[in-house]
Amino acid sequence: MLHRLESLKSCTYDRMDMTVLERQAARLKWQQQNHVVQNNNPAELCASSVPRFQGLVGSNLGSGQMVELKRLEVFLGTDNFQEFLNFPVTGPEFGDSEKLDLLPPEAAADYCISRTSSCQITALDTAVMKEEREDMSLEKMESTIVSGRGSFNKRKAETVADHKSKDKRIKGEGEGESEVKTKCSTEISRNSSKENSKVSEVQKPDYIHVRARRGQATDSHSLAERARREKLSKKMKCLQDLVPGCNKITGKAGMLDEIINYVQSLQRQVEFLSMKIAALNSSVENLPMKEFPAIVANFPAAAKLPEMAGLPCFQLNPLQKESVNCMLNESMHPPQTEGIASASVSISEQSLSSSSMTQLQPFSTWNMDPQGLYNMYNMGFH
C-alpha cells in the first residue's frame, strides 16, 4: 500500500506540462511496474478508491466526459483498434447518459489507475484533454484510413483503367467503407477519383487532351475516331452558316447534297455573268476603265440591287439573244441534273423573250441575288 502510494505520488505529474500521450506512457510504465502487485488485491483497490471516485463524480466534471476519457485511455493502452473504431466520436452523446459503467474486474486495475491519475484534473483541463484526445483520435483514424485506403487505391488503380464508369463507384465505395466520415477520407477519395477519371494524361505537350465521358469506350482508336467526328461536325456547322437555307437539314448526307447544289449554282452563276459580260463587251466599246476598280470593289452586294432596279436595263439585240441562247445550251450539259438545266434555261428564255416587251423584267431576273436564284431553281427542281 505504501509502495503504491509512493508510486502514485511519482505519478502525480503537473498537468500543465504533460500531454495525454505522455501521461499515457507514464501510466503504462506504472502499470508494468505494478503488474506483479496488481493481482494481489484488486478488490482492495477498488474498495478504497470507490469513495474517492464518487467524490469525483459529484464534482463539476461531467460524468460522461470522465467515463469517456477513461474508456478511451483504456482502449489506447490496450492497443485495440477494433474497439476504438466502434467507439463513437461524439462526446456529447456520452455526456447525456449519466450511467457509469463499471468495468469488469480485469480492467479494474487500469480503471483505478487512470482514475487516480485523473483525480487532479480540473474542469478546464478536461476540455483541453478532450480536444487533444479528439485530435489524437482523428490522427489515429487518419492513419488507419490511410493505410487501409492505400491498399484500396492500389487494388483499384488496376481495375479503374479498364472501366471508365467507375468514377462514381469509387466515390460511393469510399463513402460506404469508412463509417466515420472525416474530411480527410473524402478528400482522399476525391483525389483518387480525379486521378482515375482522366483518360489520357500525357506528359508530352503535342498530344491532344481528351476527356472521355461516362459510359464511353476509352481505347485510343475510338478516342481518335470521336475527335475526328467532332472536327467534322464543327466544319459542317461552319458550312451550314455559309450555305443559305440549310438550317432545317440535319444529317451529313442531306447537308452534303445542299452544299453540292449550292456550289453548282455558284459556278453556273459565274458562267452566266461571264456570258453577260461577253455579250455586253461586244456592244459597248469604250469604257472608263480607270475608275472601275474602285467603284467595283466598293459596291456592296446587297445595296446595289434596289438601286439598279430603277435604272434602264440592257437591250439584247436579236443576234445577241441568239448567241446567248446557244451559249446557254452549250454550257448547260444536258445529262447533268436535267431539272436544274431546264429550269435555268427556262428562266433565261423567259427573260430573253420578255426583254422586248418590258424593260425591267429581264434585268431583275438577271440581277437576282444568289439566294433568290438558288431558291428559284430549287423550287423548279423539287
Place this chain on the structure above:
Amino acid sequence: MDLQNMNPSSLKSRFATRFLRALTKINAQKPISSSSSREIFQRYRRIKVAADKSMAYSVRSRRSWSRATLWRLRTRSPRSRLATLARRSSVKTRTTRAASHGATVVDRKSHGKENKEDGGVEAEELRELVPGGEAMDLCNLLDETAHYIKCLTTQVQVMRTIANLYSLH
C-alpha cells in the same frame, strides 16, 4: 456607302482589279466590231477563264483549290510545247476528269473511288466540283469547300457589278 472605308487588300478588291485588267486585255485583243455568235462565244470562254484565273491568283497558293486551278489552267493552254509535255506527264486521271467534267456525269456513280469511302457518294460529287478535291480526305475537303464557296460568292458579286456597270453605259 463610304468609298474610302473598303479594305484595299481584301479578296474582293484584289479580284476586281485583276479581273478588270484581264477584261481590258481581252477587249484590246479582239476587235469588237464583229459580233457573231461564235465570236461572242469565244469571248465568253475567255472571260470565264480570266475570271477563274484572276480568282486563283488573288488567293495565291494559300489554298489547295487555288493551286489546283492554277495548275489546271497552266496545263490546259496548248500554246507551248512545255505545256503539252507537262500535260502528258501529269496524272492522266486528273486532267481527264477536269476536261470531261460534264461528259462522264452518267458514269459518276459507277466508278466511285473505293479508297476514299469516308464521305460516300456525295463526297465524290463534291470532290469533282471543288478543284483539286480528288486527293483530299473529307476533313480537308470541307475546309476547302468553305473557302471555295466564299471566293465564289465574291466572284459572283464583282462580276455582277461589272455587268451592271457595263449595261449602264
